[in-house]
Amino acid sequence: MKKFVLSLLTIFVLSFTVLPIAFGADNGSDTAASVKKADDFKDLKELSQDEKDKFDALIQDGVFSGLSDDTFGLDVKMNRAQFAKVAAIIFNLKSDEALTTSSFTDVRSDDPANSYALPYIEALKEAGLTNGYDAEGKTYKPEGDVSRQELAAFLIRGLGLDDDAKSATPVEDNSVDDWAKGYVALALEKNLMTNQADGTFGGKVSATRKTLALASYEAKQLLAGATPDDPTTPATPVPTTEPDDEPAAPSGEISPEGKKMLYIARQSNQMQQLKSSPDDEKIIADMKDLGFKVTWINCDKFTAEKAEGYDIIFVSNTVNAKYLRSGIMKDIAIPTIYLKNHGLYYLGLSSQEENTEENNIQTISITQPKEKAAAGLTGDVEYLRKTDNKTAIAYGLPGKEAKVIATIPGKPKEATIFYYNKGSHANNGYEVKARLSFFSFVGDYDNSTDDMWKLLDALVLWTLQNG
Template structure:
C-alpha cells in the first residue's frame, strides 16, 4: 500500500473546530467584519442544507473567501496551505527567521510556497507530519489533495484505519488499490459521495467545497452524531464563480504553466516585493498547475510539455536578448515589453512607461481579452511619479485590446495570433500576448485582475 505519511488533516479533524480550509490564512490579518453566506455570489444558489453549513462556518470565522464576494467553491488547496492553517489553529511555535528547511523540496527561494517554510517546520517539530515520501525527505508543498487521499485522511482522523483495512473494497477503476478500503468506508459513513456515472473519481483534486462538507460530516461523527447524506454532484462552475474559460473553449483546469521569474541572485527580493508569489497564487486559482524557473536557469528545452508560459516583469531582460523564445511554440504572456521587442513584435525596447496615470482605454471592447469592459478602465488604486503603466508599440498584425489613454499607439494589452507576423517578417509560433504590469498587485484594481485573467485564458486558447 502506498504510504501517505502526511496526516495533518487527520489530526485537525480530531480537535476542536472544523478545519478552516482558507487559502493562505493570515494569523496576523486585521479583524474583518463578519460575513454571511449571502456575501458570496457563488454560495447563494447552494441547496439550503449546504448554505446553512457554510453560513455557520463563515460567521464563526472558520472560512474566508478568496475575494470579497467569491468564496471559491471549486478552488483547490495545496499542502503548503494546509501547513499554515494547521500551525495557526494549534498556535504552534513558528520561527519566522528560518530560511532552511529539513525537507529537500521546501525552499525560501520558492516564489509560490516559500511563505510556508516556517509553518512546515513547526508541524514537523510538533510531530504532526513526517513529510510526504517514505524516507521523509520531501514535503511536496505544491501537491494537491486528491479525493481518495481526502477519504484516507478523514477515515484515519476518525480512528477507523483498521475498519478501512477490513472493509469491502470499492469496485471502482478510478480509485487506486491502496485507497479502495478508505473510499468504501468514506462512502458508507456519508463523508463523501460518488460523482458522475457512479464513479468516485479518486484521482481528481479535492475542492474547497468537498473539503468543507466532508470535514463537517466528520465532525458530526466525532461529536457522536450521524452525518447527513449530502448530495455531492460533480462540480460545475456557477455563473459569476472564479474566472474560467468561455464555454466550449479550453479550460485552465489542470493545464501546466511555466512561470519565468527573476534571476537566482535576486530571490531574496521576494520578501520586499512578493508580486510573483501573488501572481502564481492567482494562476493556481484559475486552475493551472504552476512550475516556476529563474530566468538565468531557463532554456527553451525547459519549456517543453507546458500549455502556457508567463514571463514575469521581474525577470532580467538580458536573458531574452538572444532570442531564446523565438522557436518556443507555446502560448506565452509577457508582463515585460522586452519579451515582445526581442521577437520583433514591439518596436521600442526601453522607456515604455507612462507615469501619473491610473487607467487604460479599451480599444476593442468586443474582444474576449477585454473581459467585457469598455471605455476608460482603472488599473491602479493610486499612482505617483514613480508608479508606471507599461506599454508596447506593436506591429500591424497585432490585435490591440487596450491603450494608454489619449495615446492609441501605446498598447497596454495586445496579442499576436498564431501564424501572424511581426513587421520584420517573423512568424508567430503560438499566440503571444502582452499585459501591462500596473505598479504592484497590491495596487491593482479588480478590473486589472479581470483583464489579466481574461488575457491569460484567451492566450491559452492559442488561436
C-alpha cells in the first residue's frame, strides 16, 4: 500500500497525516451494525432515499453504527479516533484487537472515550498511512476534529490523486485555505463532496458524521471503479463469460461490458439539486446496468484532455450550455451522446440553438423503424406518462447527412432522435470525428415511459459502435 511522507511545508500535513479514503465510524459499538437500517434511526428517516441507501450500505458493511440504538448522530463532529477506525475498515487493514499499548503517547487503553481506536490507529501506522499528529510523530490527537478541507485532502490523497490535486485549477473560494484549494477542487470534481447550502465549501468547518459518511461512501465506490451517487450497485467484479454463455453483443459488435463512459453533468455549484432532481443519478444507474463503467464529471471541470481514455461520452441535459459554446467538443474523437441540442448546434450539426421544445405532447414518431437505434419500435411511441404546458419534449434541426430515427409527430424536420456517423459532415463543413447522437429529453425521468428508456439504451449502444 502506498505510503505518504510527512511534509514540513504545510500546517495541514504537520497536523493530519492519516490518509484514508473514508471516514465516519462510531464510538466503537458495532453489535447492531449488521441488522440495523437507516429507517431504524430517527435522524436518518427524513433523508432522501438515495442517501438512505448509502447509509444502509455503510451500516451493513460494518463501517458505521449509531451513537445510540435509535440515533445515528448526523450532525455530531467526528474525531480522529473514529476516523482511524473507518480508514482501517475501508482499507481492510489487519488490526490486532489484543493490543494494549500504542506507538503514540496520547493513545491509551485506559482512555474511556477513544481506547477502542487503539488497534485501528496502530494498523494505520503499520501500513504507513499515518505518522501521527505532531512533527516528531509522538502524538496522534485522537480527540481532534477533522475539517471539511482536511477531509477533501484525505480523500484525494487516499485515492492516490495527490499529483492531480496539485495540477488542478484551484477553487475560487475564500472559505478554503490556499494549501487545500487543489484538493477541494478535485474532491468537488469527483463528486466526493459538495458545497454547502450557502454556495461555499466551508473549508475550516468541522466535518460532521453525515459529511464523513457520505464522503466515505463516494470514495469507496470510486476506489472500486463505481460512480458517485449510486447506492444500489455493489462493487463486484465483472463475471467472466463461460463458453456456453450467450455473448454480450452480436458477433462483430462492441459490447458495453466494462467500457469506460465519461458522464458530463451539471456544474459544481448545482450539485445540491440532485436531492430534488436526481435525473443524472438515474441515467448513470441505467448506463451501469448496461455494463458501462461510468465516471462522472461536472461540466465546469471538464476539459478535452480529461476525455482521453474513455470509450464513450454522455453529455447530460443538466449541463450548462455555456461550457459547450467554446467548441470544446469539436476535436474529441470519441463517440458521444448529447441530451442537449446546444452541443450539436455549436458543432454546426443542428441549425437552431434555443426554443427547440414542444409542449403538451407525449409521443414521438419513429421514422426509421429498421434502424437498430429504433429499438424495434414503430409508429407513434409514448414517450412521457403525462404532459402539460410546462412539460416538453426537445428536438434538434439536423443537417442533411444526419440519420433521423424519430421526430415530433407531424413535424418531420424536428428530430427527437438522430445521429451522425464518423466521417459525415455538418452543413457548415465540420467533419464528425466519431459517431455523435442526440436523444431528446428535458428532465423528469420519473415521467418517462419504458419505451423512452428502451430507445435511450438502444441509441447509446448504437453510438458505441462508432460507425
